[in-house]
Amino acid sequence: MTTDSFYTSLPKVRSFDSLSAPEAFVPLPPDWHLCCTDIVNSTALIAAGRYKTVNMIGAAVIAAMRNALQGEAFPYIFGGDGAAFAVPPRHRETAQHVLASLRSWTGAEFGVPLRAAMVPLRWIRAEGLDVTIARYAVSDHADFAMFSGGGLAWAESQMKAGAFEVPPDPQAAPPDLSGLSCRWSNTPARNGIILSVVVQPAPGADPRAFARFSSRLLALASELKDNGHPVPATGPKLGFPPAGLALEAQSSRGKTPLILRKLYLLAHSALAGLIFLAKRRAGGFDPEHYLSVLKAHSDFRKFDDGLKMTLDCTADIRDRIRRHLGRAAEAGLVQFGLHEQDAALVTCIVPSPVEDSHVHFVDGAAGGYTQAAANLAAAFGAGKGQA
Template sequence: MGENGFYDRLRPRTDFAELVAEDCFAPVPADWLVGVADIVNSTGEIEKGRYKTVNMAGAAVIAAMMNAMQGRAFPFVFGGDGASFAVRQQDAGLARDALAAVRRWAQEAYGLDMRAALVGVSDIRAAGHDLRVARYATSQGVDYAMFSGGGLAWAEARMKAGNFDVPPAPEGTQPDLSGLSCRWANLRAQNGRILSLVVLPAPGGDLSAFAAVAHQVVEIADALNRGGHPVPETGPQAHWPPSGFALEAQARRAGASLLRREIELLGKSLVGWLLFKTGLRVGGFDPGRYTAQVSANADFRKFDDGLKMTLDCDVATCDRIKTVLKAAAATGAIQYGAFEQDEALITCFVPSALHQDHVHFIDGAAGGYARAASQIKSARSKAA
């Protein structure tokens, strides 16, 4: 199972509800490695109003790895204030270099303290956990990895304890973040509120009980228009100047002056804004088709050792979901966090605007997944 084609052979699922069943997931080969990274004190950074910055740093981990892998598929998941991925042993050097470079860059570009670790799948299993993966196709152009087994959560916990550390690269090291952007305006809730959910199995709990709860939540969400998708079917709205251009200029600075990068980015984004406003097709680029693909390719729901969703919800549906989760938590089946806000945000990795394989990471704009996860952490502290 250590052969190169493991991930390529997995059949992408097109029905998200299927992923509740454990038989959709395949064990990751024992000789593979897991990379994990997150922002230290992300809650504090969010309280300073820097969640778009935190999201950009988390997405940078994936961008750096995707560029390092040069188009080869590998499983990854975006977590809001960080990211996780799995790679073959042969790609350990690429992974280590990418994590080290992003750690250094996050500090120098944004003043963020990022942790990172590289953990063997064999270490995860020796500790009594597992790492299993499935593929979920959001569209014909993109599929995302879904993880189960508790292995990612264990790797993240060990990282926070200082184990398996990947030190920052030397000062001035720049990761290749080509394609990383955050030019879209925040997505205003159309149905009342944006609900960020993190639902985890209770430690030592019955996984079938967790699966039943997850299935119920997915069913409720599926009754919403487009399953609660926060990005309109026609795509997000373009604005000029783009709200995140300064963050993108920092990300793509690569040794040049920040002012120069900002001017270049403003010029390019002005051209893009005009194309999106007029719908004019240029050189094979169709603005209407591209924005529809942004919506189709977005990762607003996922499995990452639990269920994570960013939903555009009406009040009644939001309350119904929270009632189900509260009752399940009272029985000891799950732990959960549910954070409400007015907007969602979108961070993008676009290798080429002419192809369908651009990926778009969705989170709540006022804290999203990180805020929901902090509710779980707080509940655990009180229980202890």
């Protein structure tokens, strides 16, 4: 494979459990760039009840790049309060433009400051780290990138320190966020708890030992129905007016007055709600098929320089997961953070409602990955190794 065709030529992995093995991952080519974003002080936004806004901005990074690359496959990962992706040399300027535009747009549209950085792979490897990739296929029509090697975590820490910054561009046009949507209501926990799990290998941990640990953690989660998938087969509920309509209007309005965009989306949502309620085809759209694909194409678990999961969890499995993590932390193998809430939220990228290429990002509805990571950081800073 060539540098430019690296990701499109990468074999797709069908078993999520197999991703715990290091050999499932392939190093990015040396001339690629790793891009990452992060909302400044997202914990304050969470405390103010704006986590849907946080997730929307995180997903906007992915939507903007997907549209800029006109649907060409590239590795990306959603992190709750940000996102990361990698590009070959020929897309470096496009990525830089998208990130600069996004930074200006989030500040102007939402009053939310966004960090962004672009890091050459050679800098990461000079630190003795790597960025390795796997391509996990959730169906024949959609897949998600998984990241390993420690390089992404290092790049994010450098970004927060101000290195490799992509400056905002106040003169840039708003990013193209076509397909980005967050109209679904929060999905209540069916087992009592939506558990956000963030696990990272401790510094110097043996990758094989971490792989064995991850396999055992996934086995615990597999005791839950659907491996703990928080989205039911019937999909999330669509309230009226939709919970995220104002956010979607802000994200998709371009230069259209906000009130006109809201009225359009309100009418569109009313029609969509009637179709979902009737459970009958409308033209080429099959609502029941769409909801089944929505569940299949939801990223409720991922490898992101560690393991992240959003689980619909019982109290018993929660306690067993916590004990398993605690033992591994005491052994110096992992660092982890947990966060509990009573619902999950879904943010969507839907290029076309009649095609099966749509993907959906799942997080806890009250802090999710961001709060779990904050708990990890607080525990690590206190020298406890757990949260």
